[in-house]
Amino acid sequence: MAAKTSAGHLRQRVAFDERPPVSDGYGNSEGEFAEVFSCRAGFTYLRGGETVIAGRLEGRQPIVVRVRASSETRQITAGWRMRNLRDGAWAGSSGEEYWTGPLYAVRSIAPTEDRRWIDIMVESGVAA
Template sequence: MSIGAGDLRDRWTFQQRSVDANGARRGPWEEGFSVSTKVTWLIGSEAVMQDRLTGRQPVVLTIRESSVSRQITPGWRALDARRAGRVANITAVSPSKTRGFLDVLAVIGVAQG
């Protein structure tokens, strides 16, 4: 399965924490970058169903791979640029099955901190 520009219908902004006075990434969230994204809502497995029952929704955000997007780590978060208040905590980043893309596993509906 390949991904084309027509599949990247959503827009998400990726952010990371700023560095605090001690040099740790615990400061306020700082604006990162926005990219066109393909959102895949995970359904079906027992773990996913359990998450959904508790108000959490696991998703895969597929984005183009670049020098900037390769910096994303589980310490980052993603904001839906078209739906205010939809925030996803990033849990993992891996190469997509389609060359030139990254799959960002995230969970929507968890506490932000």
């Protein structure tokens, strides 16, 4: 993103989901993803690097997502996933709901130098 980010650059609305630890009785401790919060975000699609081009050939798209730094956004970790609320919706019956849009796996989180923003590297086309 540009060096000077303002609220006008946050054109997308995204939701962040966390997989809470829930025991299934067989020694596994991962449950289904649940939405933690949603916020405004700006997207920067990566292009040009060798690994980025190779990822596109495999159906992956890395994106840097910039959000405002807050108590909510500071709790995001690499095990979370992100959904763009403009590109999908929940569908199905109450017990069998699924997201119709793309899902993005959170890969890394880095605050900017002025600590007002957080840059989150996400990737579509991979398991979260």
